[in-house]
Amino acid sequence: MNRVKITNCCVRAAASVVGKMEKAGPLGAFFDLHDNEDRFGQTTWEKAEAEMQRMALNTALAKAKWQQERLGAIFAGDLLNQCVGAAYGLKDFCVPYLGLYGACSTAAEGLLLTALLCDRGVFSCAAAVASSHNCTAERQYRSPLEYGAQRTPTAQWTVTGAGAFLVDHEVGEDTPLIRAVMPGTVIEKGVRDAANMGAAMAPAAADTLLRFFEETHTVPGDFDLIVTGDLGYEGGSILCDLMRIAGQDISSVYNDCGMMIYSRETQDTHAGGSGCGCSATVLASYLLPKLATGALQRVLFLGTGAMMSPQIIQQGEAIPAIAHLLCFVAKESREWKLY
Incomplete structure (x- = not known):
C-alpha cells in the first residue's frame, strides 16, 4: 500500500511563542513572542499554556493578514489530559476545532492532516497548533516542581512553547511547499524507562524513515536536512545507529529540534x-x-511522540512511540518529483 501521500499546498504563515528558557537558547532571536516568567499573564500554568496557543494562532493570522473566518478548521493539541491547553486557548475562535493527541508528534500530525485535507479540497485553508509547558507537563507526567525530583542524564527538558501554522491550498510565491506526508505506525521495542523517551521513540523514527526511502526510492543525500522532533542527544544517536545498520547513513544531514533549541554547554x-x-x-x-x-531546499521533518501515560508506566508496560513525516521543499525545488 502506498503510504506516502503527495501534496501540493503551502505553509502560508507560522508563528511561535516561547518561555524564558527557550528565549535564552541558541534560537532565541528567531521566536516571535516570549515571556520571561512563563506565565503569559495567567494565574495557573495550564492557563498559561492555553494563552500560548491563542497568541501563536493570532500571530500567525496577523502575519498572513487573514481573518479567522478564512480557516476551514483548526487541528490542535498538547500534552495535557483532554488537550485542555488547546481547547481553552482556542475556544474563542469561531472555527471548527479538532483536538489531537499525538504526544510530542502533535505538530507534525496536525500539519499532516491539514495538508491532506487542503490538498484534497476539503478545506481551502486550515490551521495546525501545538504546545507544551514545562510546568504543566512535569506536574502531569512526573512530579510538581516544588518536589525537586532528581533528573537522570537521559531525561529531557519539556519545552515551554507553542507553534501555529496556516496551511493554504493556493501556493504562494515564496512559501515553503509541503511536497509529501507519511503517517507513522505505532512501534514498541520494550523500553520502559519514562526518563529515556529518546530511546523509546528512535525506533519509530527509523521505521518511518526507512519506509519513506523504500517507497520513494530516495536516499538521505537527496535532502539538505533530516530533522526529528525531540529525540534529543540520546535518541538522536540511537536513530543514527539504527539507520546505519539498515544501510541508510543519515548522520551528515541529521539534526533534532530537541538538540537545537537549547545550548548543551550553558543550559542544563x-x-x-x-x-x-x-x-x-x-x-x-x-x-x-x-x-x-x-537556505534549505529539501527537508524531511519527523514529529516523534512517546504514547504513554503515568498509569501505564506504573503498571510496568513498555512505551509505544510514533513518528509522522512531512517533506518540505523551497520554491526552487517545487518541480522536484519524489516518484
Whole structure:
C-alpha cells in the first residue's frame, strides 16, 4: 500500500511563542513572542499554556493578514489530559476545532492532516497548533516542581512553547511547499524507562524513515536536512545507529529540534528538549524561514511522540512511540518529483 501521500499546498504563515528558557537558547532571536516568567499573564500554568496557543494562532493570522473566518478548521493539541491547553486557548475562535493527541508528534500530525485535507479540497485553508509547558507537563507526567525530583542524564527538558501554522491550498510565491506526508505506525521495542523517551521513540523514527526511502526510492543525500522532533542527544544517536545498520547513513544531514533549541554547554537540559512545543517552535520560527529564503531546499521533518501515560508506566508496560513525516521543499525545488 502506498503510504506516502503527495501534496501540493503551502505553509502560508507560522508563528511561535516561547518561555524564558527557550528565549535564552541558541534560537532565541528567531521566536516571535516570549515571556520571561512563563506565565503569559495567567494565574495557573495550564492557563498559561492555553494563552500560548491563542497568541501563536493570532500571530500567525496577523502575519498572513487573514481573518479567522478564512480557516476551514483548526487541528490542535498538547500534552495535557483532554488537550485542555488547546481547547481553552482556542475556544474563542469561531472555527471548527479538532483536538489531537499525538504526544510530542502533535505538530507534525496536525500539519499532516491539514495538508491532506487542503490538498484534497476539503478545506481551502486550515490551521495546525501545538504546545507544551514545562510546568504543566512535569506536574502531569512526573512530579510538581516544588518536589525537586532528581533528573537522570537521559531525561529531557519539556519545552515551554507553542507553534501555529496556516496551511493554504493556493501556493504562494515564496512559501515553503509541503511536497509529501507519511503517517507513522505505532512501534514498541520494550523500553520502559519514562526518563529515556529518546530511546523509546528512535525506533519509530527509523521505521518511518526507512519506509519513506523504500517507497520513494530516495536516499538521505537527496535532502539538505533530516530533522526529528525531540529525540534529543540520546535518541538522536540511537536513530543514527539504527539507520546505519539498515544501510541508510543519515548522520551528515541529521539534526533534532530537541538538540537545537537549547545550548548543551550553558543550559542544563541533560539530553535536550522535548514536548509538543519543541518541534512546533523550531519548525515555525527557524526551519520554515530557511526554506522560504532558499537556505534549505529539501527537508524531511519527523514529529516523534512517546504514547504513554503515568498509569501505564506504573503498571510496568513498555512505551509505544510514533513518528509522522512531512517533506518540505523551497520554491526552487517545487518541480522536484519524489516518484
